[in-house]
Amino acid sequence: MNDASMSAEMTANLSKSLDFDQAAKPKVVAKDVNVFYGEKQALFDVSIDIVEKSVTAFIGPSGCGKSTFLRCINRMNDTIEGCVVKGGISLDGDDIYAPSLDVVELRARVGMVFQKPNPFPKSIYENVSYGPRIHGLARGKTELDEIVESSLKRAGLWEEVKDRLNEPGTGLSGGQQQRLCIARAIAVSPEVILMDEPCSALDPIATARIEELIDELRANFTIIIVTHSMQQAARVSQRTAFFHLGILVELGATEQIFTNPSDKRTQDYITGRFG
Amino acid sequence: MAGYAFLLIALMTTAAYLLGRGRGARIWAGGDGSKVHSLPGYHGAFVAAWVGIPAFILGLFWLFLQGPIIDQFLIASLPTSMTDGATASQINLLVSEIKNVAAGQVFKEPTPDIVAAAERYELWGQIARWAMIVVALAVMVVALSFARSRLAPRFRARNAFEHVLSGLMIFCSVVAIATTIGIVSSLVFEAWRFFTMVPVTEFLFGLRWEPQIALRDDQVAGLGAFGAIPVFTGTILIAFLAMLVATPIGIFTAIYLVEYSSDRARKIIKPIMEILAGVPTVVYGFFAVLTVAPAIREFGGLIGIAVSPNSAIAAGGVMGIMIIPFISSLSDDALNAVPRSMRDGSLALGATPSETMIKVLLPAALPGIVGGVLLGVSRAIGETMIVVMAAGLIASLTLNPLDSVTTVTVQIVTLLIGDTEFDSPKTLAAFALGLVLFLVTLCLNVIALRIVRKYREQYD
Numbered sequence: 001m002n003d004a005s006m007s008a009e010m011t012a013n014l015s016k017s018l019d020f021d022q023a024a025k026p027k028v029v030a031k032d033v034n035v036f037y038g039e040k041q042a043l044f045d046v047s048i049d050i051v052e053k054s055v056t057a058f059i060g061p062s063g064c065g066k067s068t069f070l071r072c073i074n075r076m077n078d079t080i081e082g083c084v085v086k087g088g089i090s091l092d093g094d095d096i097y098a099p100s101l102d103v104v105e106l107r108a109r110v111g112m113v114f115q116k117p118n119p120f121p122k123s124i125y126e127n128v129s130y131g132p133r134i135h136g137l138a139r140g141k142t143e144l145d146e147i148v149e150s151s152l153k154r155a156g157l158w159e160e161v162k163d164r165l166n167e168p169g170t171g172l173s174g175g176q177q178q179r180l181c182i183a184r185a186i187a188v189s190p191e192v193i194l195m196d197e198p199c200s201a202l203d204p205i206a207t208a209r210i211e212e213l214i215d216e217l218r219a220n221f222t223i224i225i226v227t228h229s230m231q232q233a234a235r236v237s238q239r240t241a242f243f244h245l246g247i248l249v250e251l252g253a254t255e256q257i258f259t260n261p262s263d264k265r266t267q268d269y270i271t272g273r274f275g
Numbered sequence: 276m277a278g279y280a281f282l283l284i285a286l287m288t289t290a291a292y293l294l295g296r297g298r299g300a301r302i303w304a305g306g307d308g309s310k311v312h313s314l315p316g317y318h319g320a321f322v323a324a325w326v327g328i329p330a331f332i333l334g335l336f337w338l339f340l341q342g343p344i345i346d347q348f349l350i351a352s353l354p355t356s357m358t359d360g361a362t363a364s365q366i367n368l369l370v371s372e373i374k375n376v377a378a379g380q381v382f383k384e385p386t387p388d389i390v391a392a393a394e395r396y397e398l399w400g401q402i403a404r405w406a407m408i409v410v411a412l413a414v415m416v417v418a419l420s421f422a423r424s425r426l427a428p429r430f431r432a433r434n435a436f437e438h439v440l441s442g443l444m445i446f447c448s449v450v451a452i453a454t455t456i457g458i459v460s461s462l463v464f465e466a467w468r469f470f471t472m473v474p475v476t477e478f479l480f481g482l483r484w485e486p487q488i489a490l491r492d493d494q495v496a497g498l499g500a501f502g503a504i505p506v507f508t509g510t511i512l513i514a515f516l517a518m519l520v521a522t523p524i525g526i527f528t529a530i531y532l533v534e535y536s537s538d539r540a541r542k543i544i545k546p547i548m549e550i551l552a553g554v555p556t557v558v559y560g561f562f563a564v565l566t567v568a569p570a571i572r573e574f575g576g577l578i579g580i581a582v583s584p585n586s587a588i589a590a591g592g593v594m595g596i597m598i599i600p601f602i603s604s605l606s607d608d609a610l611n612a613v614p615r616s617m618r619d620g621s622l623a624l625g626a627t628p629s630e631t632m633i634k635v636l637l638p639a640a641l642p643g644i645v646g647g648v649l650l651g652v653s654r655a656i657g658e659t660m661i662v663v664m665a666a667g668l669i670a671s672l673t674l675n676p677l678d679s680v681t682t683v684t685v686q687i688v689t690l691l692i693g694d695t696e697f698d699s700p701k702t703l704a705a706f707a708l709g710l711v712l713f714l715v716t717l718c719l720n721v722i723a724l725r726i727v728r729k730y731r732e733q734y735d
Contacts, residue, residue: 076623081538108625118616121639130634131624181620188624 027052027192027222028073033087035068035077042068045087046248048241050192055214055223057237057254059230061274064243066226070194073224074110075103091192108135111185115197117177119169119184124161127169127180128152131188147187155183156213175206182213186221193217195225199232211236230270234258242266280334280408287415288327294419295322298426305428313432321432324439325422330411337407345399346370352395354388462713465697465706472700473501478707480504484670484681486690486701501704503711505670509680513591513662514655516676520595521655522648525602529644532603533610534632552600560664563593568665575677583667583679590665591676594658598651605650609643609727610636642726649723653716659684683708 028050035043043065050056058066068077075096077083089096096106108131119127128148131137138144148165152158157179161172169180178198185193195214199207214223214236227233233240233254240257242250242265250263261267268274299318303311350358350366358366369389376385376393377400385393426432470478481502488499528548532541568589575582582588613636621631637644667679668689690705697703 074623076619079619079622104625104627106625107623112619112623114616114619114623116616118614118620120617120620120635130621130626134624134626134630134634184620184624 025052026050028089028091028224029093030069030072030089031087033069033072033085033089035065035072036084036086037080038082042246043072044246046243048248048251050222050224051239052222053218053220054239055218055225055237056239056241057233058224058226058241058243059228059233059269060243060249061269062228065246066241066243067196069243070196070224070226073192073194074107074112076107076112078103108188109190110192110194111188111190112194113178113181113185113196113198116201117174117181119172119177119180121168121170123166124152124169124172124180125165128183128187131184135188137188151183151187152180154186154217155179156209156216157183173206175202175209178202178206178210179213182210182217186217190221192222192224195223197226197228200228207232230258242269244269277334277338277404277407280404280411281331283408284327284330284334284411284415287330287412287419288323291326291415291419291422292319292323294423295319295426298322298423299432302426302428311428312430317432317436318426318430320436320439322419322422322426324436325418326415328439329418330415333414334407334411337403337410341400341403341407345396345403348399349373349392349396353392357388459713462706462710465703466710468698469700469703469707472703473707477501478503478704482672484686486686486704488699488701499700501700503683503708505672506681506683506686506708507711508672508674509587509666509670510656510682510684512587512674512676512680513594513666513682514652516588516591517594517598517655517658518648518652520592521598521602521651524595525599525647525651526606526644528599528603529606529610530632530637532607534628534636548600548603551596552604554597556597556658556660557664559593559597560661563589563661563665567593571677580677582677585665585667585679586677587666587680588676590662593665594655594661597658597661598654601654602647602651605647606640606644609640609647612643613639642729646723646727649719649726653719653723656719657684657712657716659688663688683712687712 026049028048030046030048033043033046034041046065046069048069058070060066071077072085072089073091073096075085077085085097091106091109094101120130122130125148128151129138129144132144132147138147149158149162152161157176160176161167161180169177172180178201182193182198199210202210211232214225217223218238225233225236237254240252240254241248242257242261242263244265250257250261250266252262257266258270261270296315296319299313299315302318303315349370353369357369361369372385373389373392373396375382376389377396478501481500482504483500483502484505485500528544532544536544568584568586571586571589572582572584617635617639618631621635622628626634662682662685666685667681668685669679670681670686671678673680687705687708690702690708
């Protein structure tokens with residue numbers, strides 16, 4: 001297959017998947033995103049629509065650029081020296097790379113959960129109240145208490161920690177720490193939550209708990225999850241994007257990607273031929 | 276002569292290595308490969324260790340013991356008329372006169388007895404040196420034949436050499452420990468002698484420090500007072516001023532380097548900080564005494580405040596500059612040790628870099644930074660050269676940074692310079708001060724290292 005026909009096929013796939021979701025409103029729209037780490041190009045012309053209040057999974061082999069793309073959406077790549085992002089990404093129609101945009105505000109709208117649970121070495125309460133405090137979301141202690149309580153409840157952690165809110169968050173188990181990090185992200189009331197392999201450091205039971213939680217959160221948030229586990233993508237997501245070597249190969253409804261992929265590379269990957 | 280002896284030992288050791296390796300190579304070639312335990316080089320090293328190490332140790336002991344033993348013989352051989360009724364120090368004087376004559380340094384016409392003794396001394400020295408070479412050679416030959424006889428295909432030269440190496444490392448660490456014990460015990464011993472002359476309570480709580488007492492009857496000097504409080508307050512004042520300069524500048528530099536600076540700025544600033552750390556303290560001393568102190572004095576004059584020429588603030592300020600790189604590099608390490616995920620977590624929640632720094636990174640790195648500051652304090656207290664040059668000598672009890680104060684280290688230096696006699700409280704006071712200094716810096720270092728270590732455990 002030559003390059004031209006390949007890209008033609010890709011475009012066809014893309015437009016097909018867009019047709020599929022025409023009813024849903026796109027929350028994040030990326031157009032021709034190219035990312036460079038110094039001389040090395042990590043992403044090539046990625047264009048994608050993320051549907052509101054649904055879970056989109058990014059899958060692909062290691063080093064395929066899925067995490068890099070995820071980190072473009074809240075501009076965490078800004079913190080990496082030598083990283084250049086070209087192209088446009090918009091959130092509700094606002095260009096997030098526009099000079100007038102405030103990164104701090106963007107990150108309050110687009111929360112993030114990392115691969116390894118990273119609670120601050122502070123109490124559980126302070127971990128959750130950190131975001132609301134710096135953004136001034138609460139007027140007074142009672143309001144802050146309410147935000148902390150509701151965030152922990154939505155993260156499914158409240159029952160386990162309500163009696164020890166003043167103990168350090170680092171003392172929790174790995175799965176609890178990750179739910180604490182989710183609660184911490186929710187507390188700022190973001191519109192989008194980015195999850196970068198949130199279960200890769202957890203055991204199967206804790207993973208199941210987080211997956212359930214992701215399914216519940218879908219009602220209120222737009223969730224994008226990067227995962228290495230194809231089963232996880234199949235379980236939690238409505239739409240799946242397959243990345244390979246910095247190219248967005250295929251995007252579509254999760255069911256279609258896993259049962260009837262249109263690209264040969266996707267097929268090879270999900271059947272375990274590589275990656 | 277001793278040099279030749281050690282050269283001989285070195286040559287013999289090399290020869291032993293070559294012999295052992297040659298033997299090993301023959302064993303290696305003769306055996307059927309799998310049956311031979313060690314490579315030829317290990318056989319060589321094994322033989323060399325046997326030949327070199329005992330002979331070297333013997334040589335060292337010989338050198339240490341030779342002098343005192345010959346001295347004893349010398350004293351015993353002197354005519355009784357010269358040694359009868361003489362005190363130990365008179366005999367010492369006599370012995371050193373004999374040695375001087377033997378070495379050809381004649382200060383006054385020696386008596387025939389002394390000339391004879393000097394000749395004997397010379398002769399015994401010769402005998403001792405030759406004897407050493409002969410004995411060392413004998414030991415090496417015996418060791419060589421013993422070690423060579425051990426070599427065999429199944430001989431575990433590799434493991435045996437491992438023992439030699441670990442022994443060598445234990446020896447090296449023992450040297451450091453033994454030196455520390457020696458220093459501490461000499462401090463304690465001399466300080467104890469001081470405290471038999473001056474009560475501990477007077478030393479620790481007395482408010483007057485005038486140690487320049489007369490050493491000889493014809494000297495004009497004060498009666499002496501050994502209350503160290505003014506010296507301690509002076510030290511604390513200068514150290515405090517130094518930390519006042521060093522702590523904020525050092526920590527802010529570290530924060531800037533870790534969190535805000537571009538790669539290019541870091542590449543320029545870091546080496547400059549290293550230069551600052553490498554400036555000899557005596558140069559800081561010049562800077563304090565020739566530049567900073569006059570400048571502060573002039574400025575004080577302009578606004579109508581009297582500043583002493585050796586003001587504490589000049590010495591303390593320059594000392595602070597000296598400590599900046601120390602604190603900034605330790606804080607830098609502490610901040611870098613905070614996992615990147617902490618910073619990412621905070622930034623991803625929409626915190627600005629400075630919010631992240633104040634609320635997440637600094638609290639997480641605080642134990643490491645506090646440890647660094649405490650180590651800085653112990654350096655400030657123990658620092659000598661800057662204060663010797665820039666601080667005063669008079670121990671005045673004041674907390675005014677514009678006055679002249681003195682420090683423990685300055686007093687130790689001045690007490691031990693010039694005519695000294697090690698049985699007067701004046702000189703022994705230096706050891707008491709040294710002991711206090713040692714205890715304080717030891718405590719600070721222990722506390723600082725404990726804090727730093729406790730903090731390290733958190734993330735590893």
